[in-house]
Amino acid sequence: MAIVIKTPQEVEKMRRAGAVVREVLEYVRGFVKPGATTMDLEGAAVRKMEELGVKPAFKGYHGYPCVLCTSVNSEVVHGIPSAKRVLREGDIVSIDTGVVLDGYYGDSAITVPVGEKIAPRAQRLLDVTRTSLESGIQAVRPGATLGDIGAAVQQVVEAGGFSVVREFVGHGIGTSLHEDPQVPNFGRRGQGLKLREGMVLCIEPMVNSGSPDVQVLEDGWTAVTQDGSLSAHFEHTVAVTSDGAVVLTE
Template structure:
């Protein structure tokens, strides 16, 4: 059924992909809860508690909690924070903020991983453009997840989409990854690249596609806490992610949320089951 791949890349059977979709549903439902909870006065630690309760209530385990010592069940990154923000009681959201929420869950040994960026209250026009550009670049990358394409096609599509939408910084130090029985697996998925380059994509691969776009330059740095990544120039950032399986019928979005239903149908991709 499946073609041979790089031996380091884990290939999944249809039954295993179905189990990954169940983990993805836990993540999707949790992100929906978190989106509805985002408002002025809420702390990122409040959101973390909601996420942990949702994940554990579904019989799953937060992927992030304890991962290399990380203390949260989600990554909560506000404004200039790009990724890996640690949930804190003193990090309180205010009107006009942006918050990127990255969420992972393990269900029956299989991982789901997804991220959204949400405006707190009414989004500023420039923030709305940033969010739209980043999310659209994610969908552009996912569209390349078809057997016979190359990994470089994914990065080229993400970078090309961001370039076409304005002067956004495409973060290069971090990217997507393989996912399955572990959260981070081979291959690393760059958010830039050259078409026709990289390993061949084959049926059964599962990849997390996650562009990070900055309103300013692409350059970032890590804070002294050893986790939080911020933009070097202080500009705001956005982060979107879906876990996706490569199938003969097209990309199967394993962490699809109800709000993605129309987009997936419009693109003619496999129905992940909502």
């Protein structure tokens, strides 16, 4: 496992990339409404990236066709935008994207409700998943372990009555979209790789309202819950500093 330690100057470049990712996500969020398609969201993201002069991180990555992943309801991650996928009142949609700026990557995801009327359990899934990400970030500091992050996420999720996806995990990031180490959303405190100042990680809980089991559809990308339950996904790019975690995608 080759962990790439970033200099403060590199972290600063990644902060700029992260700020752009946040700007794109907030822009796209404004297009989430009943009657919109996931391809409408894709179009908004493409326009914003062009306006900001950045390259998309996802398009072309292992052949992926779009700049966004848009995963609706029981779709966990890697949902491909489509003009046929119409958002409806009460849906939830995960929007995951990344950019390359000055040779460095940023990566972040949000899950948002469609319309004003969302089922209480769906809203609770969003709240718990977001809180689990915050808990994972709070565990980040030099000398802590990957297990500390995973345990912090898992504890919040399971206390909320939900389940953590095991097949997909977070990752290191830098001049590549995916670097070592893998960052699971489950684990035991004190176990796993020790964090060092200069590491940059993507922490990204994927949380199901039912069973944790997932399957990948025939398109080779879209992962869905096996039992058809709802899934939510939140992600930040986080630097390990002497002061603890610094979120680069806020």
